Amino acid sequence: MDFPILPVITFTPALTAIILLLIPQEKKTEVRVTAAAGAFVCMALSIFAYFAYDIEAAKAATTWAGKLQFVFGPFPWLEALGISFYMGADGLSLAMLALTGVVIFAGVLISWGIDDRPREFFVFLMLLVTGVFGVFISLDLFQLFFFYELAVFPMYILIVIWGWKVTREYAAMKLTLYLLTGSVVALVGILAIYYIPDMAALDAAGLCNADGCHRTFDLVRMSEMAASGMFNVDVQFLGTTVGFEQLWFLPVFLGFAVLAGIWPLHSWSPDGHVAAPTAVSMLHAGVLMKLGAYAAMRVGIQLLPNGAQQWLPLLVVLTIVNVVYGSLVAFVQKDFKYVIGFSSVSHMGLVTMAFATMTTVGYVGGGMQMFSHGIMTALFFAVVGIVYDRAHTRQIPKLGGMAKVLPWTAMAFIIAGLVSMGMPGFSGFTAEFPIFMGVWKAGETIAPYYRIIAVLSATGIVITAAYVLRIVQQVFFGKYEGEKWHDMRPSTALDKTALVLLAAILIFVGVYPQIMAPLIESAVTPLVQTLGGV
């Protein structure tokens, strides 16, 4: 058997957490070094897996199952219910793994200065990362949900204990309740999907043997059943006959999309990001929101394609609100961190919009955007954290001239800003351009009003440019009043390492998108075909 790289990646953070718990509380440096080592292993392994993926084999395969590599399992977990331990990755999963690895490593470096119970901080951070890795590579629906819940909960503790004192209790509770409500509603949907095939359908799917028929949570099997229209049956709902997929698509998709910050269920997101400590904001906006988008796609769209075809052309309206409204609200914020928080809402809108195009080029853009936004927003939050640690304020009007003392930080912010504006040569362009192409194309294949959406969402980019430039001008340039800042000090080497790491990836993917686009394209093609797209 090959080296089981996916389970190793997933459980390395959990193992790190256990080791951390065994270190005495007072040994803070040892704690930090252990956490950094664990995070580094995760990053190295996930990047290794990314480059070890055999893209030629994946291109040759026509089904989703054929594109999965590093498959581990299925091993029976709870056989009576068809639950198995089953991991595997396609190109999109691997991009998300690499994203998570990079962000967690940068996040640990940025959190070096945490002095209140660092051991507990890193334990919860590592638990959360195990959940995140687990979701991206789950090939079993139950297992996916298990890791999803595992990823969401530690956020509460991380925000409430180490967050910003003013709003942390409110924000942490709001975030937890929003996300878990969404996920449990989606859970009921998952169970409904599990129970929908009748005995004949199970037999046709090859799930029956001599001892009877066995339902399964196997995502590969379920995707095949979905693609062959097995879930597309009529059910009774409140006395009327409706399509099962049409009925359950909204609860399942929106249940997960809450975590992707879809309007109007996004309001936990800016509050949560602002209240969270820096590393948690990075991880949350950078990775966790992708978890929502990923699960919404993997479960909502992939298992309920007919429901998706009916509802996504309507949901696209919500996503345009995300994009435009998010950037407008970001523009008027006075708090530096809220600007970034709302910019995440705006950019994640583009991801869900990409899903709604039901075209390959749109989905490729969506996948690229998930990666690009993840790194970019992690960089943004790292910068905010570095500035706030020194200035002890995030009010934009009060700040000024930070580039004089924090040149690296200012440079990093400008790079992230250019990415977020979709400037060519940066990863944002390679993500947003295909999305707009996809939306425009959907104007032909789905409905003409997609073209209006394309135009409107382009205005979102203009507004983004406006708020990014405003911050660059007011926070980093402008007059530097040295006497005002008592705690001002240059950024540390660790901070710089994290900033350079993140910024370099943004530029690299921008210059050389071929490193990622084929992987994502190979991963999304079967799904788009199921949706009848091109």
Add this chain to the structure above:
Amino acid sequence: MFTQIQPADLLAIIPEIGLVLLAFLVMIYDLVWPKSRKRNLGFLTAGGLAIITALLLTLGYPEGEASSAFGGMIRHDMAAVIFQTIFLVAAAITSLLSVDVEKLRGGEFFALLLVSTLGMSLMASATDLIMIYVAFETTSIPAYILAAYFRRDAKSPEAGLKYFLFGAFSSAIMLYGFSLLYGYTGTTHIYTIAQVFAMGGPAAPLLVAAVLVIVGMGFKISAVPFHFWAPDVYEGAPTPVTAFISTASKTAGFAVLLRFFLAGAVGMAYAANDWVPILTAMSVGTMILGNLLAIWQTNIKRMLAYSSIAHAGYAMMGVVALTTVGATATIFYLAGYVLTNLAVFAIVILFSNLSSSDEIKDYAGLSRRSPYLALAMMAGLLSLAGIPPLVGFFGKFFLFQAAVEANLTWLAIIGVLNAIVGLYYYLMVIRVIYLFRAEPEVEAIPIPVPRSYGFAVAICVAGIVALGVYATPLYHWASEAAAALF
């Protein structure tokens, strides 16, 4: 009717025999041992219970077909064994938790605990109306005394009296329901009664009998609207007793409820029968009311009381699904709940021994005073809330799954939303433990953990996590038990 005692019958009552012997042993040693060694009574009880459990799972393990014993008074099947195991484990942990409560160090305390466990053990296996009633009372009467055990305390006798009045009243009502069933069928054996009603019975009397029986069992599991006693009794009773009542006693109620209703003693287990919507409505009401009232509590024992009411509501979802999957889910859920609640109560007991306070706000700074204890408390509360990788997650998952399977998707949705409400108030406690600071002089005092408590908490937490990662063995056992109920 009562013919002759077969030797095999004795195998069916291994736990009962063991419990009686152990109770005598405890009382004898209470007389023999000097005061300084009274602490050992708890260890004697716990050790004895461990031996009884081992005997039950070896000698008393039912082989093949379920068999009736003692002329149909009890049944020796997997359902009985799994519930008996739960009771024995719960009693053993409770006695470990009692050893360092000064005022509970007496032989009679442990003897009463054992007698109550004896009643529960019979409740799990009783298949005859008379036997069910006797087992009910054997469980309850020692529990009334236990609740009032701190007789010089203001709240404890009040708790005992309340518990007694509610308990006596509701079991009398249940007895009346039994008498109706006997009057219609001429037999007290529930499976024979079920055969009589298999073809449909007289609707109105069956409904009346069902309602009357539900009153008695609803009291035991503290389901709405028979829950009023729970918060006061939980708050007033000595905390180890609260732990015992909220776990073992509630589970015993479910053991009878599952067997009685799924056997079809008041009409077959079809959704069309009148008792099903009643239980469904109770399930919904219990979940919602328990959770909503728990939010406002400032005393941790009262909060846990309302939360345990809510958990009864969840567990009932599996009953009203009327399927093996549903019964499996309920049994699994209860086993997980018992383990979890005992872990939480262990910490509550430890904390109140030290600070003599049960107010949630006094838990501030716990994570700084004792990080591992705080972690255990968090694991317990999160398991109650249903967060992975803890047993409560699987428990809730199975229940919702059973509800969806039985076409009760709406009930599953009510259930998941309630789980979120539950999460809210558990998080409020976790917030106090981890975020809030106590006075510096208080925070400097570490919380000493006696070995027995450490052991009990470690067992519970290890069980919570182990079953939360790999639930399969318990699930299989529970499904064998559920199959025996149909």
